[in-house]
Amino acid sequence: MTAAPAPAVDPVRSAELAQLGLSWQPSGQAALRGPLLRLAEECDRAFVTLAGIWQADEERHPASLPAERLQRVDYLRSFPHQATFAARLAPEEPNLDAFLDGPVLDEGGTIAVTELAPVSQVLTPAACYHVFSDHLGESFDGPRYLTTRNTCFRHERYYVPLRRLSSFTMREVVCLGTSAEIVDFLQRARAALDAFFELVDLPLEWLTATDPFFRPRANPRYIMQRVEPVKHEATYGGDLAIASINRHHDHFGVNFELTRGGEPTHSGCVAFGIERWLFAITDRHGTDPAGWPRLEDAATKVRSSLGGGRT
Structure with a gap:
């Protein structure tokens, strides 16, 4: 089957983004300055505020992971087409x-x-992998909420400014706990995001998604994701996922030896692609920063309405 061609880049849109502070490289990487950089930092502060609903502890991690750690979850066999190596x-x-x-x-x-x-x-292919790797072998006596931000790297067939990048910024909020605690976390996260989207006037549709496995129909994890959806994406404009909610069951708990009461820990996460948020906000609200929503204020309202504390 012939692959679909890359979408055409709108030159007018590209010029507008450049005026806002985007420097785009054909390698699929973006440099930010001026209004776009300030907006990116405000986005991240808003997401950290939302993480405060669970009083999530901040963690900071390096730019790469040991391959043997990633291979605990068979990453290199599942996503060899997207892996980027430090050589x-x-x-x-x-x-x-x-x-x-x-x-x-x-x-x-x-x-x-x-x-x-x-x-x-x-x-780093996704920020949350570091969380599981760094807590290798730990046991928990209650739910653990963590948040982290990292630059992530994925090889793609084509790149589009702010929409599809080879390196991009991901903020995640991760919960480690029992199955019931993960369900509660993801339900509250979905409610928080719906309220946040409404306050900042971003019309989004939740769509069931699967991870981009290599040769997916030969991968049993892809089949299971189709049978029991575990990934839901908040999609802007019909095709741009700017956030996702993911339930891992005990997949990471088993493979990273994380336990709770003698049993493998379950996990779930909420992920935000910050550059994609820049595209969505400037597309929805225009190129004048004065017209952009006050993201931190909106996140603070959502946090207050949901209690701002751990359950």
């Missing part, structure tokens, strides 16, 4: 000399690598 030249002096004796860069701008050192790190 470097083998450090032996003859290899470095050979690199220096070569062109270093070819005419197309590609690095003329010689021998590479063993590749053991994968650039």
Whole structure:
């Protein structure tokens, strides 16, 4: 089957985003400054405020994970088409000399690598993987709520400014607990997001989704996601997912040896793609920052209405 072509980029829209502070690279990466950078930071502060509904503890993690940790959940077999690796030249002096004796860069701008050192790190594909990895082997005596932000990396077939990027910013709120506690967390998160969307005037539709498995119909996890949906995306404009709610059951608990009362911990998360929020807000509310919604104020109202404390 022939893959669908990449959508055309609107030059007028691109020019507007550039004036707001977007510098776009063909590699699928974005640099932000000015109004867009300020809006991105306000988005993140709003999401942290929403995480305060559960008094979630903040964590900060590095840019990559050990491949052996990710492979605990079979990531490299499930998503080899999206994985991005942290690679470097083998450090032996003859290899470095050979690199220096070569062109270093070819005419197309590609690095003329010689021998590479063993590749053991994968650039972060989703912020929450670090949470499970860093708490490897821990036991919990109650529900645990955590929030983290990271730059995530995924190889895609094509890239569109702010909509589809090779590196992007993800804020997540994660709950570790019993099955019942995860259900409660995700239900409250759905209610919080619905209230937040209404306050900031972003019309969104919740759609059932599946993760982008490689050769999905041969992957049993894809089949299970179709039979029992565990991923729901808040979608703007019919096709742009700007947030998602995910139920993992005990998948991460089993594979990262996380326990509660002697049983594998269940988990769930809420994820926000910050660059996509920039697209949705500027598309819905225009390019004048004076017309953009007050995101932190809206998040504070939602947090207050839902109690702002752990259950």
